[in-house]
Amino acid sequence: MRTSSTIDRKINSLYVHIPFCEHICFYCDFVKVKKPQDPNVIEKYLDKLEFELNEYEDKLDEIQSIYIGGGTPSCLNEEQTTRMCSLLHRYSNKPNFEYSIELNPESVTREKLEIYKKFNINRISMGVQTFDNELLKKIGRIHDNSIAINAYKLIREVGFENVSIDLMYNLYDQTKQNIQTDLNYINELKPDHISWYSLIMKEKSVWGRKNMKVPENDELFDEIVNQGLKELGYIRYEISNYSLGEKNKSIHNMSYWNNSLFAGVGIGATGFEQIDGEYYLTKNEGNILNYKKEFEHLSKEDYYFQIVMMGLRLVDGIDISLDINKEIYDFYKQKIEEKIKDNLLEIVDNKIRCTERGFNILNEILIDFL
Template structure:
């Protein structure tokens, strides 16, 4: 065997050495990384996220600009989780996807890294799954929303349930052992029976994680226009409540525990990255419209693909909003984000963080919601009751300080 190292081997060793040196640098902090991909094959009728269809010609330049932002801003951190969302990350061309994953692998990554890519049926194939597997992606999130094809068509999805199932089984075959599936209830013309069928079908596939969200009709979406014109046939409030209670019952039967208002997991498979948001930990968002929370500053990138590309090329600022949190912001966020978790918040942690007794700040609100049996205070924790979870938005709005 030739004892002379190949150029490729030497380059890899140099890269590993550089990454290890950075990792051992005590000045580097751990952070979670969100990467935004704004492209969609077709925009869903309910979606108000920063995503666009018909702009595929910008993919090459966007990924090139995104890679530059990643290398510039990500190099100073140890990355504890990565979430590539959108939009539809799986809609990227193979060459773009590979380029992005190679760039991310050049950062200082924790050994036990949760690395998620959002994928939509209708844009996913064997080659993309193999690329993700090759470059260390270990969790995929598949958006199916419903197992009923007529409902999928009604909400603007580009795929059938059969497309989803084929993608899911292919991902298993290729070796993905941590899969999330997104489902939605409260959809137009959806019945309780439709929802039960979706839950049971998905649970029988045994994904490690299921996100079950209620439809929110957002301004600026086609659904909002239809709603304003009284042309959107939504389930009644009591039907939607039944759907939510059905979710908890069915998923519990199949071995999933609820750890957040809309999220259910098999044991040990809770989403680390999402818990970063709910616990108000720091995160770095890169790409069009991506948000960050670092050193008490919340910032947001510009929401225009063409302008983002041009500013990156010219090494200009791409941040359009900065908000510096004060103690009032931090206390509010700690409570209403923490209450999204089924386990709630630790009362003594509030005092450790803010130097104040939580009852001195929110005592009246806490007592009012305890009396209404929406909040529970027990064993040093404050958490939503089952009924409180159902009306969580109402409860959390009480914690906004004047």
């Protein structure tokens, strides 16, 4: 007999990875390469994406969102951008579709923004990281704050109504005052959504290879960021994500956290798919022109853990009125009750979620669910 967790489900969203960057930032270990001089390499990469999308046949017909991320999708030229958008047009050409693209400030142009608009891209996510010019240099960015502000204004001028910015904190030499300056810019620009990540030291990044460690800050940046954004009217809905009102939560990202199925195309892209009732995590492994999808089968326990790991990132937590989540609750009941006693988890309105204390040590909580 099939339980609720093994009924075949449709793929809900699509992630498309564009791995090219103008310059490599010191903290970053995402799958990326320096943009090749030879445009044929990018052409071939787009051919490979086309091939990969075709392999999905009709399995992507019901997706509700696309996220083009990177790397730096905005470093493609106009012709390449048009080709990329054309490949995705048959999936995105429908109402109520969230269609996002990641941009770096230095490669934003009016012409490219107009191409995005023409192809129905309706959500922009721009990597700002900080508005402090000295810090930008120290982390290896090639834009300064005036480039970021002008790009942001141009994005609005071309008519994008849903704009997110990425920021980072806990950077080297970052002060409370720097964070306050970032908050002041947010107040001025009013992006609809903010992803504000605490620096994670990645072994394969430029800094990681030099054995640098995350700076120890005694300035309680988490609190300053959370409190500052709250005062500006942003709702924290996930550990690192904040929206100006309910309607600006990222539908695409919510699908990762809410246990929806998603496909990833392009080098390094990950997915979560179901085949013949079984769940798999997928990852495209190899190099930019020669990669292939690897499938990691999830046992029932792995699948449950996956849902808990993603769901507890949400401020609202995991809805146990849904059958599958009730199954998970029953499976982990004893552990959940222990964490409730320790004031790390709580159940509110039928949702299991982290308490404020729990949110700060989510990774430690998750280890106990393994």
